[in-house]
Amino acid sequence: MLKYILRRLLISIPVLIGVTIIIFTLTELAPGDVADYYVDPEAEMTPEAMEQLRQRFGLDQPAPVRYLKWASRLVQGDMGYRYVDGRPVAEVIVLRLGATVRLISTALIFGTVVGVILGVFTGLHQYSFWDFGLTGFSFLFISMPAFIAGIFGLYIFSIKLNLFPVGGMRPVTRAPTFWDSVHHLILPALILSLAYIARFMRYTRFSMLEVIHANYVQSARAKGLRERTVIWRHMVPNAILPVVTVIGLSMPNLVVGAVFIETVFSWPGTGTLYLDAVRARDVPLLMGLNLVMAIVILLANLLTDLAYSWVDPRIRYD
């Protein structure tokens, strides 16, 4: 098992290098460079002075050399400095990461638990009223992007019904209590999880329908086990196996959904930071955030594989 984890980590390295190359190439596409950013256009720099400045920043060197320099600094944990205020990129990202992790993990737990339960329920009652109703609901939320769901949610629950705050992570006027944090978290996390509830429900329903007629289910019933035991001990554990992979596969979507939900709910996480970086064309910060997201997604894929081997002991890695 340990060997497998190590090998998976090693495989991730070339992918990560590929990602850094893509990120670096993307920023090369951007018009202008650091020198252009720092120099006031009204300062009337002579072309020679600009050239000197570029030399100081090392911008006169060919792209591969600059990539290697950037990469070697990355390995040491140095992501460079923001254009906007000169603060270290790594520090700014770490500061904001907690909020996003809180939002995404709540949404993931919510989406998985509720989605699986609804999926088991609709799978057991195929073609019932609830099956049609919930399948319709899942279609709706798969076709509705997170930000539109967010706008409607904010309008209905925060503005019209006044149940939740209209955004942010904690009250402005006083020190936040635990309840305050939960209160601010519920609506954005719930809305972010809607698409996942829908997706997990559909997958679970589908795989419940596959196991419902399996022989071991019949023999469990024949043994005289209670129906509840048959469902939760025999059917569900087998039905949710394929669903486990979906959790990992939905990670990229969740990260992207968080960018939109954070924007709608003014959530102070990496998503809003990303948009700040985009708007200010803050290249070092953009590169840093892209890299962090890539790492998070690769780790999620790895964890999914491990979780899969944990829930399904038949799978062996050697």
Next chain:
Amino acid sequence: MTEKMDADLPAGQEALSIADITPVEVDSPGRRALRRFLRHRLAIGALIVLLVIISLAVFAPTFARYPYEEMNLRDTKSPPSAEHWFGTDRIGRDIWSRTLYGARVSLAVGLATGLLATAIGTTIGALSGYYRGWVDMLLMRFTDIVMTFPSIIIMLTLAALLERSLLNLVLIIGGLSWPPMARLVRGQFLSAREQDFVLAAQCLGVPNRRIITLHILPNILAPMLAQITFSVGEAILIESGLSFLGLGVPLPTPSWGNMLEAARNLEVLQGLPWMWIPPAIATVVTVLCVNFIGDGLRDATDPRLVM
């Protein structure tokens, strides 16, 4: 031989001759798929709604009651009324007209992007599935990388770094959303290339390019159809998302996404709901219809599925 067979027949029953066989109408796969699709009630309903939306978009100048860019500073922020069906925005533009013209942009971007993704995905998938070997290996690893990384993130970065224009938008979205199509086409090619008609063509010395485009591709169009539909729906969503963040369709042109951008302002969200509800509902209804149609097409073209 025939006499013997005749003799074996029970008394009173004659042997069949060719003339007795009434020609059975043979259903072509395309016809059968069409018939199955027409039986899919949800998909047909969705198709009708979508056709209404498309004709509203195409004939926007006829249905719009004001030019979409016309400002009227005496009539701003007014709620829906007889003159302005969907009300007006903060500089007095008619929301109904903007929603109609927005449909044009959103649908056109969605369609163009979906087709671009289809073209790229089909090319990569076809090469990968037909040639296999190292070509397949290389192209599929590339596809995997594009797939694991959330493409919207790269789209956001590109949209931020490049100039905002409709063409760039189509290129960015289409250029990054082809992997599902590539996977599908590759799978289809892998199984198609083992079939006899491909072998026959290869024996006749038909060049590979012709086999790929004229022999195999027409045979796998049916399963591709559903995927094309889904990718158009996906593209409409991505466009509206990027525009919502202020990175999509450049501003004077209305699209559903950049009309929704107004809802990021709390004052608009709270006080002027008619400014964002129409484009929001239009987007969701359109994508829902497209997805229903895609589902119908997938069911209709899947020969294993009994309907």
